[in-house]
Amino acid sequence: MRPGGYDYDTYSRLAGPLTEPDTADYRVQYTSLLSKEPHRIRAVLLMALAPLLSAVLLAYLVWPTHWTVREGDDTWRVPYDTVMLVSIGLICFFMLVNVTSIAHATMVARDPVPVYPEKGTRVAFLTTYVPGKEPLAMVRATLEAAVRIRHDGTLHVWLLDEGDSDEAKALCAELGVRHFTRAGVPEWNRKKGVHKARTKHGNYNAWLAMHGDAYDFFASVDTDHVPHPGFLERMLGYFRDPDVAFVVGPQVYGNYTGAVTKAAESQQFLFH
Template sequence: MPTEGHDHDSGAAGPLATGYRVRYRRPARTGAAVLLLPVLPAVTGLLLLHALWPTHWTHGGSGRRWLVLADSLTLVSVGTVELFLLANVAAVAYAVSVARDPVPVTPEPGTGLALLTTYTPGREPLSAVRATLEAAVHMRHPGPLDVWLLDEGDDPEARMLCAELGVHHFTRLGVPEWNRGTGPHKAGTKRGNVNAWLAKHGDAYDLVVSADAGHVPQPEALERTTGWFRDPDIAFVVGPRDEAPASPRPLLGTLVQRAGNRYGAPLLDGTGSVVRVTALRQAGGFHDSVTDATVTGFEIHRLRNPLTGRYWRSVHAADLPGAGKEPVSWADLGDRRPRRSRGAYGTLLRQYGKALFRVPPGRLVGYTLTLARGPVEAATWLFAALSCLLVLTHAQLRPWAVLALVTALAPLALWSLALLRGRAARTVPGRSPAQAPVQEPEPALTVANASTPTGGN
């Protein structure tokens, strides 16, 4: 079995190998890629030095102080953009240098697993749910595998679909303990739906995996992911994140997550992630946030396995078979990014300070790069736009400045249009009185009263 630090081909994870503890190998890299790792940051640093070279500054004496001020602001803006570029290139080079891929192992026979698909009538089409469930019942797993549909509205057609496919049906409709205004059982949310199921049925399973409606999991996906849970400290396993072709998040899936393997702390991000039930319960279930999975993963990484006394770890497998899904429109993408960004920086405010200086620094690498990306992108755009505006004061460079300004503003205009179209097209289904949230505080993962007749079917 390859050991960490050896170079091996990482195209596919290769044939399944017998093992117990998670081991890693370096992805194969060409000689040119190895040479570029130190060269690119050095070249970017030289560009920054050239932009701020003293001879490029305009000095006083001409009597036009506004021109000196405009020139100084332009150079500061360009220098700031170059500084952010240098930080980005250095981060990418570091992530490439420490990236690891896990060596596959065969799953432990007899491990109980539940595959969950959530459904809210009126939000997801039942045809998408059918596609997911039909693929889920054909997945291979060397142990008990139950497929569940978590139905937010107890829809009769969804019940008929479950009966047709042999899928378990669960609903929290009519259970006040599982329909709250805030917290882990917040009404009308996926995390509240899953947490209600976890409180009712979680003790019956070792692992749980969630598949969004419209995602079509591959039959061999569980065979490729559950083996790493032979390691008792593995809390969850994640695969590549499915994104729209226009998604601006390739860095997270291809570099940051694989670098997280070096420290045992890839982010819990994306559909199809497999989570150990004991670790999820220890973290209090999925947390109340727009990016609930990432917040929950952060909380798990701050905790220790009570059986071993070591920190919970996670695994990212970049070569797992992908899950097909319905196309993501520009409207959906434009609406999703702002909401996810707000959730991500809620994570920063609530959890990052708690983890800082309390957990090993390597466990924060993925979260640091992920949370820093948004502000750096925004600042880069603002300083680039400011530079273009200031260059307009120079008559000879004015046409180029106008072209650059239009180029910088065009993506923002398209993104804003997509966001407005997404909000206009979204229809929020009405909620029946039985689904109305109860505005009371609650502990995590409340177990419904046993006398409640509809406390999960």
């Protein structure tokens, strides 16, 4: 970590530099993460040993000579011993499955090769806002970052406001952001379905019904996210593959210095 703080720019390019597709019939290409590992032999050994040791522990715990044998004790206690043994066996078995799956996922993990996005596409950047539930200062930070996003084409930033807030409208006008609300429209505020009231998916679907046809792509983040200026440059290129329907990127906790956020952030690394 740099003295000035988290090196967002460097870590936003971990998958490598942007490249130009080799052919017109582009398909997403991948590179093995293990091939980039300088200590790959040690990594392979660790990934192989982890499930092996978990299997040894499971065998040790359920080995017949390790079962509890009660002599001269109440017979009603025997079923409890059996329940405890089975419970221990099941817990260790699920641990073995978990360790094995994680080791396998680590061995076969791949990065998609980043490519330049197609020029001239129409993109909408969306985030939602619920007045009274989320502080407007947090919304400002997200929108200020969103208007700095680079894109070689049309880019409109939208705030999907659940409450039709005057303060939110003023903020959008100040930053040059487009404002949308479904408040007061019965067909977009139903008890259930794609336009269910007081839900994020209902809010997005209302915007799609009204404005979705005006864009080739839309990108979205939660209101507590601050997108990097290269957000679209790193994400949109994969859509040059006609089989790609959506792209998801990792997130980094801005307040990662706290113990709780460090622990929470580490839980999502596997999914990245």
